[in-house]
Amino acid sequence: MHKVINQEIKQIINACPEVGRILEEYNIGCVPCSVGSCLLKDVVGIHNLDPQREATLMYRLEKAIYPDRNVPKPVVDMTKKSAPKEITYSPPVKKLVDEHVLIKRLLALIPSVVEYTETSVKVDKNLILKCVDFIRTYADKYHHMKEEDILFKYVDDKAEIIQIMFKDHDTGRGHVRQAVEGAEKGNKSQIKEHLLAYRDLLTQHIKKEDEILYPWIDRQLSVTQVGEMFRKCSEADASVGDELPKKYERFIIELEEKFLEEVTK
Amino acid sequence: MSGCPGSRTIDFSEKANQEGSESGKRPSQLRQWPIQMHLVSPMAPYFQGRDILLAADCTAFALGDFHKDYLKGKSIAIACPKLDSDQEVYVEKIKSLIDDAKINTLSVIIMQVPCCFGLAQIAKEGAEKASRKIPVKQIVVGLEGNILSEEWI
Numbered sequence: 001m002h003k004v005i006n007q008e009i010k011q012i013i014n015a016c017p018e019v020g021r022i023l024e025e026y027n028i029g030c031v032p033c034s035v036g037s038c039l040l041k042d043v044v045g046i047h048n049l050d051p052q053r054e055a056t057l058m059y060r061l062e063k064a065i066y067p068d069r070n071v072p073k074p075v076v077d078m079t080k081k082s083a084p085k086e087i088t089y090s091p092p093v094k095k096l097v098d099e100h101v102l103i104k105r106l107l108a109l110i111p112s113v114v115e116y117t118e119t120s121v122k123v124d125k126n127l128i129l130k131c132v133d134f135i136r137t138y139a140d141k142y143h144h145m146k147e148e149d150i151l152f153k154y155v156d157d158k159a160e161i162i163q164i165m166f167k168d169h170d171t172g173r174g175h176v177r178q179a180v181e182g183a184e185k186g187n188k189s190q191i192k193e194h195l196l197a198y199r200d201l202l203t204q205h206i207k208k209e210d211e212i213l214y215p216w217i218d219r220q221l222s223v224t225q226v227g228e229m230f231r232k233c234s235e236a237d238a239s240v241g242d243e244l245p246k247k248y249e250r251f252i253i254e255l256e257e258k259f260l261e262e263v264t265k
Numbered sequence: 266m267s268g269c270p271g272s273r274t275i276d277f278s279e280k281a282n283q284e285g286s287e288s289g290k291r292p293s294q295l296r297q298w299p300i301q302m303h304l305v306s307p308m309a310p311y312f313q314g315r316d317i318l319l320a321a322d323c324t325a326f327a328l329g330d331f332h333k334d335y336l337k338g339k340s341i342a343i344a345c346p347k348l349d350s351d352q353e354v355y356v357e358k359i360k361s362l363i364d365d366a367k368i369n370t371l372s373v374i375i376m377q378v379p380c381c382f383g384l385a386q387i388a389k390e391g392a393e394k395a396s397r398k399i400p401v402k403q404i405v406v407g408l409e410g411n412i413l414s415e416e417w418i
Contacts, residue, residue, distance in 0.1 A: 090417050091400040223402065224316050224338065226417075227369030230400050 001062050009043050010036025018064040026057055038160040046161065046216045090221060092230040093214050096151065099143045100206045102245075105252045106134055110199040112259040114192045128183035128191060130251065135176050135198070138248040142240060144169050147209075150232045154225055155217055165213065168205045172198055271347055271378040277409055294332040295341065302344035303354065307361035315340045317368045319359070321375040321384050327410045335374055335404070346375075346383030359391025363399055372402040377413055389418065
């Protein structure tokens with residue numbers, strides 16, 4: 001097993017699909033991952049399972065990989081289910097989680113924006129560009145840059161999970177460019193394809209960050225680093241001013257009101 | 266078992282006799298003097314830009330590894346929210362530590378008894394009055410020296 005835990009997860013799942021199924025049971029979503037080069041030991045470690053769940057998971061994985069091996073059962077109460085742990089964040093990380101809430105409100109509106117675009121005679125270019133402005137300025141410049149320039153610097157930014165986050169950011173930027181091109185050309189299907197793809201991507205991305213990545217980073221931060229990161233994030237926020245987040249919150253409220261009206265018409 | 270939990274008599278001497286690992290002497294992690302909240306000055310060099318531990322008096326006696334796990338790397342001020350007088354001075358000192366000494370973080374370590382939460386309240390008030398914002402952590406120690414909770418507030 002020592003050899004296996006140091007192998008890439010995709011390689012293990014390809015050789016033994018049961019491993020993927022077991023991981024799914026533990027809400028460890030490696031099967032759909034497009035990269036899959038995290039090592040099994042890191043995959044398990046990053047999810048911070050309680051000792052009982054981790055021991056049980058490792059036992060089941062070993063049994064799945066080596067069905068003929070006499071694997072000793074872990075000395076834990078196999079019937080006892082542990083209560084889900086509440087995730088708590090340090091103040092600077094909590095601020096980033098809170099920023100996700102506004103981004104998720106835009107993601108929730110995207111199907112309405114797409115439907116509105118499809119049913120309109122002419123593409124409302126201004127509406128699409130305003131959504132893109134929110135994504136580029138609030139989600140990308142204001143939020144993602146703090147992740148890339150500050151938060152990720154506190155861990156090995158060459159780590160697989162961080163590289164996946166960078167890749168998601170880049171993929172998201174690609175979808176936004178395509179949506180802008182669609183708006184410029186009045187191409188409804190191009191707008192639909194890329195806004196919906198952006199929504200799917202960011203929904204999963206935020207879930208991974210809130211539930212896995214941020215708590216994992218938080219567990220590694222010392223008190224001194226929390227204070228230092230809080231100061232750096234505050235300075236980054238001050239450099240763009242108080243008005244920027246307020247402006248984009250107003251935009252989301254207006255958009256929510258607009259589509260609530262559309263629905264109730 | 267009635268009366269104030271802060272001064273109620275409890276004997277857990279049997280448990281206290283349990284031996285932990287005693288490999289070698291542990292050096293003190295204290296790196297300043299004075300430490301009592303009324304005696305310290307926020308202007309002292311050992312507070313400038315540092316991580317501060319605001320400890321309720323009893324915590325250092327309850328926690329076996331107080332120096333190693335909580336004091337190490339930090340500057341300290343101690344106080345008793347039940348017995349100390351003029352505690353409004355404490356609020357102003359915390360405000361000054363945040364605004365003038367520009368401390369990095371404030372960790373408040375208290376006992377589980379209700380009166381001890383007054384120290385966390387003092388820390389919160391001081392932090393709210395300050396114009397700078399910093400992360401504040403609350404650590405609650407059980408009567409038998411166990412950590413009951415540790416959270417950013």
